[in-house]
Each structure stands twice: as structure tokens, then as C-alpha cells.
Amino acid sequence: MLATSLLNPHKWVEHHADYLYAYAISRINDEEQARDLVQEVFLAALERADKFEGKSTERTWLTAILKNKIVDVYRKRSSGLANIDAKVERQPDYDFFYEDGHWKEEYHPREIGIENADPLHTKEFNKVLQQCMQKLPALWLAVFTMKHMEDQPTTNICAELKVSDSNFWVIIHRTKLNLRACLQKTWI
Template identity: 55%
Template sequence: MNEEKQGLLVTNHFYSDPVTWVEKYADYLYRFAVSRLRDEEIAKDLVQDTFLAALQQLARFNGNSSEKTWLAAILKNKIADFYRKQASRGLKEIRQSESEQLEFFDAENGHWNAIYAPQAFGLETDNPLLIKELGNILTGCLKKLPPLWFSVFSMKHMDDSASEKICIELKLTDANFWVIMHRTKLNLRACLQKHWN
């Protein structure tokens, strides 16, 4: 049962006022998108697409979750679509990153080459300035990842998505997923060690 009542859409006895969405939720959705996409303009576009999609699907929204949760779910789907498109474009960058990682390990025995072996960061956890500096370096390292790697890593470690769900959404095999995760972690570790004094 859908009906208009003083500018509000009444859907299954749930009242929603789309006019207030931007004021209530735009900042939250934008921050969420920027943290996952590395690009402010794309984040703005996807938030706008989210509001448009929500308007188109409003008649099906029955209030089982809050508007904020519902809009965030739509945005997550928009971000996943963006990741899928990026994944299909990133083959050249993946090959370049893979070739850079060949020197990490000894070809004969598979052990770390001494220059690339893991080293302690020496991070004092009670020093907020050092933690902030490390966070900035990590953000820079994440920006250097190929789009597919960034997509997989952020879905797994920022969104807490299940591995199976990521594989389905990005059309990856289980083996591809774990190889990408391994290579991403190697790449991030090398980048952090290079830029962290």
C-alpha cells in the first residue's frame, strides 16, 4: 500500500521523506565512499547515484532497516559495481606490480631476499603523531595499488566482506582472490617499509 501524505511517501506504514536525505545522510555516505574509493569526485558521483537509485526503489522500502542503513547498502552496491569496472581495466598495472615483486624472493628456494625481508616498524603505540604519520603513509601506499587489488583489499579489510562474497561480486576464483590478497599485502609491506623511517 503506497500513498502520498503531506509530501511523505507512506510505504507499508513506514514514512519516508526523501527531501531530507541529503541533509541527513550525504556527509556520512560521502565519507564512507571516499574511504573506499580513493577519489573524491567518484565518491560524490556515487552518492548522487545512491540517492537517485533510492528514489527509484522507494516504493519497495518497507522500513525493516533505518533509512541510513538502507542508503548505505545501496551505496555499497554502487561501490562494488565501480570495483568490478575497475577490475576489468587493471591488467597492465597488475603485471607491473607482479614483476616488481619477483625480486622479493629467491627464485631457487622461495625465501626472502635479504634486502626485502620483513623488518620491525618500531612503532610506539602510545604516540598519536607516529600513528597518524603511519596512517598517512598507508593511505599513500593504498593509492598506488592496482584498482583490482585495492578493491579486493578494501572490501575484505574495510568492509569486512566475506571472501566468497568478494569473489562473486568481482567475478574472481577463490585462488585468484588469495593470490591478490597475498600480493597486495606484500606490496603494502614493501611500500610501508620504504617510506617509514
């Protein structure tokens, strides 16, 4: 039996569109682009149906196609951004830490209210986090999302986005500082 006979393109929208849209929107923060990506996934899957081997579920296969399309969006957004530092307000790292690397008391991370399991607070926090993430430069958002939402290895992220290993860690560090500052302003 051919693996392509396991596919049911007539049911893709009904069975997978909402899942794929939620997956895309959580990673790119653009509703219109997320909808476009889901459509592109369905078109690409139809074009490549003969390459489906049946080693995974239909949803897993469609999600893998979507992941590749999201990486393409990250690449496109991050290319040509020479002065990304100028776009983000931030304090120098030395303002946050003592020389020994420990937090200064006034900048020490505070609890931000997600320690409880209240679903309403979690939903509100996620909304605020998404808003804070939208303020990040495209490259920073791509690196952070791939590392902390996709759990991709650093080597893959560096290769995909064409950043050096040391630049990757600087971006991660600055992104975390900026997200923390934004969350402390808007959430607490």
C-alpha cells in the same frame, strides 16, 4: 503505516551526505567519484523508495545502496585488466622468505608506528595508507578493500569480481606485500 513514510528525502543531504561521502572515499580513493556516488545513491533511493521496508534505518538502507554502487565501481575498474602484474613493481615472493616460509631477516616486518594511540599519528598513517592503496592495480584494491574494510566473505568477493579462489589468495598476498613495502618506504 507504509515504510516509505519513514523516509525523509528532504533531509538526506543534511543527515547522511557527509557519512556516505566518507564511506565512499575510504573505499575508492577518488573524491569526484565519491561525490558522484553519493548523488547516485540519493537518486536510486528516490527511485526505489517504494521498496524500502522499514526493517533498517534510513542510513543503513542508503549505505547498502552505496555498497552496491562501490562494488559496481570495483567491477568496472577491474574488468579488462589482463596484465595487472606488469603495472606493479615487486620482488618475487621468494626474495622475502626462506624455503620454510619464514621471513628473511632483512624483510622481516618492522613496527610501523601505529602501535600507539596518538590520534595525530593515526591520521597521518591513514593518509599514507590511502596513498599506498592508490598505487595498487584496480583489481587488487577492490579485493583488498572488500576483504579487509568491508569484511566480505571470500566467496562473495570471488563471485562479485569474477576471480578464482586461488587467484584471490594470490592477489591478497601480493597486495599485502606491496602495501607493506610502500608503508616501510613512506611511513617509517
